[in-house]
Amino acid sequence: MFYKFMAKNKKILIKILFLIAVSFTLKYVTHRGFIANELLGTYQIYMGGIFLEESASMLQIILFLMISALFIYLIPYEIIREIKENEIYIRYRFEKNTKLLFFISIKNIFYCLFYQFINVIIVILITFQFNPMQIIGGEFIKLLITSTIQLLIILFISEFFLYHLKLEIGMVFSLLLIVAPVIISGVILDNFPSNIELCKFIPLNHGNYNYYYPSVYTLYDIPVTYSALPDYKYIFSLISQVIELIISISGLMYAINRKDLIGGNYEN
Amino acid sequence: MKININDISREIKSNMILNNITLEFESGKIYGLCGHNGSGKTMLLRAIAGLIQIDKGEIVIDHQTLHQDIDYPPEMGLIIETPTFFKYYTGMENLLYLAEIRDKISKPDVLEALKRVGLDPNDKRTVAKYSLGMKQRLAIAQAIMEKPQLILLDEPTNALDQDAILQFKKIMTVEKMRNACIIIATHNYQDIDELFDEKIYLNSGKVERVEKND
Numbered sequence: 173m174f175y176k177f178m179a180k181n182k183k184i185l186i187k188i189l190f191l192i193a194v195s196f197t198l199k200y201v202t203h204r205g206f207i208a209n210e211l212l213g214t215y216q217i218y219m220g221g222i223f224l225e226e227s228a229s230m231l232q233i234i235l236f237l238m239i240s241a242l243f244i245y246l247i248p249y250e251i252i253r254e255i256k257e258n259e260i261y262i263r264y265r266f267e268k269n270t271k272l273l274f275f276i277s278i279k280n281i282f283y284c285l286f287y288q289f290i291n292v293i294i295v296i297l298i299t300f301q302f303n304p305m306q307i308i309g310g311e312f313i314k315l316l317i318t319s320t321i322q323l324l325i326i327l328f329i330s331e332f333f334l335y336h337l338k339l340e341i342g343m344v345f346s347l348l349l350i351v352a353p354v355i356i357s358g359v360i361l362d363n364f365p366s367n368i369e370l371c372k373f374i375p376l377n378h379g380n381y382n383y384y385y386p387s388v389y390t391l392y393d394i395p396v397t398y399s400a401l402p403d404y405k406y407i408f409s410l411i412s413q414v415i416e417l418i419i420s421i422s423g424l425m426y427a428i429n430r431k432d433l434i435g436g437n438y439e440n
Numbered sequence: 441m442k443i444n445i446n447d448i449s450r451e452i453k454s455n456m457i458l459n460n461i462t463l464e465f466e467s468g469k470i471y472g473l474c475g476h477n478g479s480g481k482t483m484l485l486r487a488i489a490g491l492i493q494i495d496k497g498e499i500v501i502d503h504q505t506l507h508q509d510i511d512y513p514p515e516m517g518l519i520i521e522t523p524t525f526f527k528y529y530t531g532m533e534n535l536l537y538l539a540e541i542r543d544k545i546s547k548p549d550v551l552e553a554l555k556r557v558g559l560d561p562n563d564k565r566t567v568a569k570y571s572l573g574m575k576q577r578l579a580i581a582q583a584i585m586e587k588p589q590l591i592l593l594d595e596p597t598n599a600l601d602q603d604a605i606l607q608f609k610k611i612m613t614v615e616k617m618r619n620a621c622i623i624i625a626t627h628n629y630q631d632i633d634e635l636f637d638e639k640i641y642l643n644s645g646k647v648e649r650v651e652k653n654d
Contacts, residue, residue, distance in 0.1 A: 258524055258534075261582055264489065264512045265541040275541075 181279075185286060187246040192290050195239045202235060215295045215315060221322075224371055227358035233351065240350045244330050244343055247283055251276060252334040252342075269428050276424065280327045288320050314406055318378055321413045325376065326350060328420035336427035353377035375416060378409045441467045441502055441589045441621045443513075448487060448497030450645075457483045458494065459645040465621050467589065470612060472636040473625040480645035481625040485594050488623065489518050501590075517583035517591040527568040531578045532561050538582055545586055553585035554578075558607055572599035580608065584615060591615060591622045597631055605631055 199218045226232035255262055255272075266272045330346035337345065353374045360370055371377065443465040450458040457480050465471055473481040486492045488499060490512040499506040501513045525534045535550045554561045557577040567575065576599045583591055597605050612635055615622060626632065629639065634653075641648040 254526070257526055258538075260491065260518065260520055260524070261538055262541065264491075264516055264518055265538060267510065267512050267514055269511050 181282075184247070184250055184283070187250070188283060188287050189290065191239075191242050191246050192287065192294070194242060196294060198235055198239060202232070215291075215312065218291075218295060218298070221319075222354050224357055224361065224368070227354045228361045229358075233354060233358070236354060237347065237351050240326075241343075241347055243326075244346050244350075248280075248327050248330040248334055248346070249339065249343060251279055252331055253339060256335070256339065269425070272428055273421070273425050276331060277328075277421070280324055280331075284320055284323045284327065287323065288316060292316065318406075318409060318413060321410075321417060322376075322378060325413065325416050325420050328417065328424050329376075332420060332423035332427050335424065336430070349376065372405070372409075375412070378413050378416075441515075443488065443590070443621065444500040445484075445488070446498050446500065448494045448499060450483065450487065450492065450494050450496075456645050458487060461497075461645075461647055463640065463647065465623060467621045468616060468619045469637040470616055470622040470624065470635050472629050472632075472639040473623060473642060474627070474629045474639050475642035475648075476627060478644075479642040481627075481642050482594055483645070484642065485592050485623065485625045486520075489513065489516065489592050491520075513590050515586075515589040517586065517588035519579045519583050519593045519596055525567045525575065525578060528566050530564060530566055531559055531570070531574075531581075532563075534567060534578065535582055535585060539585065542586060550585055553581040556584070556607075556611055557581045558604065573601060573604060576600055577604060580611065584611060587618065587620075589620055591620050593622070593624045595626055595628075596624060597626065597628055608632070609635055 196218060203217050222232055222236040226236075255276075263269075263272060266275065326346075329349060330342070333345040333349075334342035336342065353376050356374055357371045357377065360367060364370070445461055445463040445465075448458055448461050449456065459480075461484060473484060475481045483492065487494055488506075490499075490506050490510070493507060498508075501510070504510050504514075506513065525531075526537065529537065531554060532550065535553065536547065539545050539550055551561045557580050559574065559577050559581065567578065570578065576596070580593075580596060583593065597608060600608060609632060612622060612624075612632075624632070624635070629636070633639075636653055638653070639651045641651070
């Protein structure tokens, strides 16, 4: 089944590879001063989004925004554009709106798994390439799970905006929602550094866990931290993520259920 | 298949676009929804298709109430006024994509549907390069390819030339023989008048009169 799906959707899978290549190159160029000596650290540097400390840097926020824009444009935008372009003929064939939601969810899950699979391969290869690898398997899997759920949340939320609003407006709203936690983190870091723990409670900000433990290296004179989560904090993050995921799926269902948008006009 | 429309109404921006409509449709017949622009025929068709919510009344399809038991009528084929397709796919690719959703028919069925409407299945042009008439033929093909029990067509003869209209009439006759329930909304009903078993005239969202063809 997975093979069949991949073969049918090879165009979008090629786009995912392109996205990862661009994202990886940008990360590599801006982080070339440092290579972590463990798998988790490497994963966080190259695939884990933006570090807390980096959220105070305009360059890193712009970089994060570029990668996010590319991600939304190539994956959820493509999924929703395809449905919207031929909406009525597609929708009535599903007969039930929940079936359309299921169809979108399956696509999201496949793309997320594929995205993460390629990421993991790259991270493992790069870690072998540059350092003797020090694997902390359990922690790596923990981070992989939270970052996968984070990706799913972003997909569902942006699909809600893209479906509910015009595609271009939906894209802007999606980007605002993705970048907002990073900007809030930056503001907290700059103005209230003693309250840094607050960053953990910002919704949609559970993909990067580098700030739970003290820093171990410096990048552009900014201390950058990476470490695994203690179990109780991990479970807290996981519960928050599940709640966010349920809200985002419900949002998409709401957008799909709004029948008055189908076909657009009421002239006749 | 039996469709009962029981006293339905819909108001949009203070306009009653559907006003206390009660009708009944059954299999093996072709119904014409006739009326000038703005009479409510397209909205009635959309209401039956489950594409708009109604404020009052109910639409019951084979003992299942629309929007309560089902979101859309089961086994429906539909054309709306402006045909939309994936512009950068060929006609064949478009139909294959749609056919995969229900997964009831295979490639030969799609080929046959294209041939029935007079389109070449081997045409490599994308839909973006199709004329309006070709798009309309493609829309008819997508509506009939899965041999649905209910066929709802909104202005299906728009942009069709006389040969294509003749072909369309033949297709509809075959579909009727197959025992499908066919409802066609049109303002050019003179072209296809002989197809209809019943003509329902709408005006300002109300049923003005119903004529049965002998």
